[in-house]
Amino acid sequence: MAKYAKDQPSGFENAIKRIAIVGAGGTVGAFITAALSNTPNHTLTALTRPGSTAALPSHIKTFSVDYTSPTSLTTALQNQQLLIITLSPTAPRDTHSKLVQAAARAGVKYIIPNGYGPDIENTKHGEDILLGAVARAQREEVERLGMQWVEVCCGFFYDYSLAGGEARFGFDFEKRSLTVYDDGNTKISTSTLSQVGRAVAKMLSLKILPKDEDDGSLTLSRFLNNGVFFNSFVVSQNDMFRSVKRVTGTTDADWTITYEDTRTRYEQGLALVKQGNMSGFGKLLYSRSFFPDDPSDMSAKSQNELLGLPKEDLDEATRGGIEMVKALNARPERMAS
Numbered sequence: 312m313a314k315y316a317k318d319q320p321s322g323f324e325n326a327i328k329r330i331a332i333v334g335a336g337g338t339v340g341a342f343i344t345a346a347l348s349n350t351p352n353h354t355l356t357a358l359t360r361p362g363s364t365a366a367l368p369s370h371i372k373t374f375s376v377d378y379t380s381p382t383s384l385t386t387a388l389q390n391q392q393l394l395i396i397t398l399s400p401t402a403p404r405d406t407h408s409k410l411v412q413a414a415a416r417a418g419v420k421y422i423i424p425n426g427y428g429p430d431i432e433n434t435k436h437g438e439d440i441l442l443g444a445v446a447r448a449q450r451e452e453v454e455r456l457g458m459q460w461v462e463v464c465c466g467f468f469y470d471y472s473l474a475g476g477e478a479r480f481g482f483d484f485e486k487r488s489l490t491v492y493d494d495g496n497t498k499i500s501t502s503t504l505s506q507v508g509r510a511v512a513k514m515l516s517l518k519i520l521p522k523d524e525d526d527g528s529l530t531l532s533r534f535l536n537n538g539v540f541f542n543s544f545v546v547s548q549n550d551m552f553r554s555v556k557r558v559t560g561t562t563d564a565d566w567t568i569t570y571e572d573t574r575t576r577y578e579q580g581l582a583l584v585k586q587g588n589m590s591g592f593g594k595l596l597y598s599r600s601f602f603p604d605d606p607s608d609m610s611a612k613s614q615n616e617l618l619g620l621p622k623e624d625l626d627e628a629t630r631g632g633i634e635m636v637k638a639l640n641a642r643p644e645r646m647a648s
Contacts, residue, residue, distance in 0.1 A: 314532075316520045325522075327393050327421070327515045327531065329373075331356045333410060334397035336365025338471060339427055339507055343395060344371065346508030346621045350516050358387050378406060383412040384413035393421040393515065400567065407449055415456035421535070426462045427507065429600075430609050431538050439577075439599050441584070441592075455538065460504065461514070461531075465507050466500035466607055467600065473632030474639070478483045478593035481548055482555065484636045488567040492601040495549040499600050500542040500609040503628050506620060510541045513618045529617060540612040548601070554629040573598050 316325040330347060334340035335357035347353050348368055356372040359365065367373065377383040388394060394414045398406055407425055414422060426446055429436055437443020446462070453460045472479040482488040502510075517533045537587025544550075556562060576598040600607035 313356070314520065315523050315526075316518070317523045318518070324392070325519050327519065328352055329354050329356070329390060329392045330395060330515065331358060331391040331393070332395040332397070333358045333421070334366055334399070335371065336363075337397050337399060339468065339504055340397035341509035342504040343511050345395065345509075346363050346505075346512035347515065350512050353512075353515065354511060356387070356391065358384075369557075370483075371438055378403075378409060381409070381413060381416070384409060384614045385416045388414050388417035388419055391417065391419050393423070394419050394423045395423045395511070397427070398425045408452060408623070411449070411452050411456065411458075415458060418484060420458055421531075422458055422460045423511070424453065425460060426511050427465060428463075428467065429607065430464055430540075430604070430612070431462050432612075433605075435606065436599065436605065440596050442595075445468065450536075459535045460487050461534045461536075463507065463511065464540045464609060464612075465502035465510070466542055467502075467597070468507070468607060469501040469543055469546075469628050470632035470635060471502050472597070473555075473629060474499070474635035475593075478590075479597050480551060482551075484633065487561070487565060488569070489548075489552060491548055491552075491568060491570045492573040492598060493570070493603060495552070495570075497551070497573075497601045497606045498545050498547045499607040500545050500613075502541065502543045503630070506541065506623060507544045510539065510618055510620055513620065514539055517630045530568075539614060541615050541618060541620055541629060542610065542613055544625055545608060545610045546625065547638055550625070551629070554625050555633075558626055558629045558633060571598075573601050573603070578604075 313319055316323065330353055332340060332344060332355060336482050337346045344355060347355055356374055357367055358376050361371050374387040376387045394410065396407060396410055411422060428442065431446065450460050473482060477483045477490055481492065502529060514531065514534060517529055517531045521528065521530055577595050578593035580594030580598060584595060
């Protein structure tokens, strides 16, 4: 691609206007969809499965697709400029590739792959969490098919992970217990789900290319075939715990606190996964990010200011995570179990 919009062929659109999204009602997809819905120049199309009950804003177009039919997927992506993929961990392994291939057939130019988390430049971390090779293969497929990608490097979702039980940030709110990794002082990058939505919307509201040599404004081309790095907080478990105590009005005496060696915890999780027990994956994933000598701290690469992202309040985000726990516990199926 030429470096400037002025050098593009006639008919080149120097803005992303038409976006397709997979998983628009999911954990992170819902927040990306909401943020893009508040921008003036984007038209969203949500790819859904037949019979989907996801509640989406009424102004968003929906296209029911058959994932076993390449024609169905390709038709759904016709005339789209960019595809955002957010998939559940339980999605069939070949779903991502099916979507990328269909996007290429449909003429889509840009892909946001199903990443949302780690630093793609830290290959050792990627190997250790067993996701690096998969993510790299996804990006390589996008490039091989003539498209470009942007990987969202946001760290763990703060509110979602806080609410996710002991295997994630160590908190069990029902038991009021906390498992602390090492001394609890290792800091990692985290982002709220809302911040992820804002960051994606801001990035996709940029011009694709500078107008000419004199145009020094930020453009999407800055991020193409690269990561976009941002965060909400760079925090330790102890930082989180102090916030939790402020929000809940509790003290140390109200909690059962245990300590575990991070590397031992990682090895335990890895051993379970190697035995085919995927309950160990959360343990290895989160504990690896808290390794004191190589934590998942991407703050040095943060592009928050570049994107104009707001500073957030830690206690407010903590409160949001605790509300997620309450909402989960209030579900009828949970209460009946």
